Amino acid sequence: MKRFLTLFLTAMLAAGLLAGCGKKTQETQEYTEPAAEEEEKNIKIGLSFDSFVIERWLRDRDAFVAAADQLGAEVNVQNASGDVEEQIEQIRYLIKKQVDVLVVVAADCMALSEVVQEVKSAGIPVISYDRLIQNADTDLYISFDNKKVGEYMAQALTDALPQGGNIFMIQGPEEDNNVKLVREGFDEVLKNSNLKVVYKENCEGWLAEQAVDALDKGLEKFPEVSGIMCGNDDIASHVVNTLAETRKAGDIVVVGQDGDLAACQRIAEGTQTMTVYKSVESLAEMAAEMAVKLAGGEKLELDGQTMNDGSYDVPCFLLEPVAVSGKNMDSVIIDGGVHSEDDVYLNVPQLQDKKE
Structure with a gap:
């Protein structure tokens, strides 16, 4: 009888602990859900880099991400390490992630034309960052003169x-x-x-x-x-x-x-x-601002200057070196x-x- 009572009390204690754990998990889920909903409201920017071989690209990345964050956007940065095929696959990955706008530092300005058309077909605006992607009709080319x-x-x-x-x-x-x-x-x-x-x-x-x-x-x-x-x-x-x-x-x-x-x-x-x-910081900050505007469907206020990408006249914004x-x-x-x-x-x- 004494042994039976001990087992009964042990079982009741275990049940109480399990119930407590279950309640804690439920509270955690309720806490994280609003954060997830809030995250969905943020503008999502895909930022595809050729590589970070050149030291300045790290500065571009950091300045762009910081500026985008200030504007309420989150940035998904991809680095192709100089591999064109890898960059193409990473861009397709960003399409699947349903980014609102794509910013590309092209590894090969000719080789990305087709994948950029895939991006545009998905309804995602594209910015050629510092290097004009050829024959792609990107929505903006931003660089220096x-x-x-x-x-x-x-x-x-x-x-x-x-x-x-x-x-x-x-x-x-x-x-x-x-x-x-x-x-x-x-x-x-x-x-x-x-x-x-x-x-x-x-x-x-x-x-x-x-x-x-x-x-x-x-x-x-x-x-x-x-x-x-x-x-x-x-x-x-x-x-x-x-x-x-x-x-x-x-x-x-x-x-x-x-x-x-x-x-x-x-x-x-x-x-x-x-x-x-x-000033790569100025370039990155301006690009982030324009990316957010494009993602929100806003019209960019440009001076009408364009640059031909081989097939299309692309609106451009050129900073002074x-x-x-x-x-x-x-x-x-x-x-x-x-x-x-x-x-x-x-x-x-x-x-x-x-x-x-």
């Missing part, structure tokens, strides 16, 4: 080399439509100068380390080179490091773009002449809060001493 980037690069070379000379061009991949636009601006300015482009090479997938072999091959054919146009500052880093090995860094004019800290330091040191600074040299480094980069004075002049302490 890349033709002007090329003009600034060429002008810096002509100003530094009034006597003329041989020029190398070590660019990004042809699949990036911006490479073509930069080259258009570059060639336009150069045709009225005494400079001659004797060697051209591309770094596939924006893999900057390829610039080392490209430069070595160029120097074998044309050892007397006066200036080098680099597709971006990352490529310029490898070019200047290679030149330094033969004590030529500083003797050959090097230009790049992006306003990377390393490039600004090289300009302070005298081994790079100019970089074209582009800024040519940065030693002359305006302080006013643009340091006073603008892009990089700190200590960081820019880290390797030239004598300049820091003069400023103190």
Whole structure:
């Protein structure tokens, strides 16, 4: 009897505990449901990146996500790591996730045309971010004036080399439509100068380390080179490091773009002449604002400017780049809060001493 009573009490206690657990689970479900409903009201943005090989894309991502969050939107970021087929599959995944708008940094501006049509067929507006997807009729192309980037690069070379000379061009991949636009601006300015482009090479997938072999091959054919146009500052880093090995860094004019800290330091040191600074934070914030408007069915207030993607005239919004040299480094980069004075002049302490 005593044993029976013990078993009975144990069973009753267990039942009470199970009932308590059941009640707790039910309360948790009631708590999470409103959050889920609230989440459904948020605008969902799909953000598809080619890769994060270029350091600036991390800044674009962070600024875009932060700006979208402030506007009440959530962002699903996908990184294709430079694989075009992977980017296509990731875009299809974002269609299935029923994003309200898609923003794409294209790995290959030609290869994404068909999948973008799939996105548009699903009723999802598409923004070409920084690189114009070809033959796709995207709803917006937002970038910098890349033709002007090329003009600034060429002008810096002509100003530094009034006597003329041989020029190398070590660019990004042809699949990036911006490479073509930069080259258009570059060639336009150069045709009225005494400079001659004797060697051209591309770094596939924006893999900057390829610039080392490209430069070595160029120097074998044309050892007397006066200036080098680099597709971006990352490529310029490898070019200047290679030149330094033969004590030529500083003797050959090097230009790049992006306003990377390393490039600004090289300009302070005298081994790079100019970089074209582009405020990626401004670009990302503006893109996030326009993405939210498109997702909400709002009409974008643009100036009517368009750019042809090969088949369609796409509405575009182009931000102004800024040519940065030693002359305006302080006013643009340091006073603008892009990089700190200590960081820019880290390797030239004598300049820091003069400023103190």
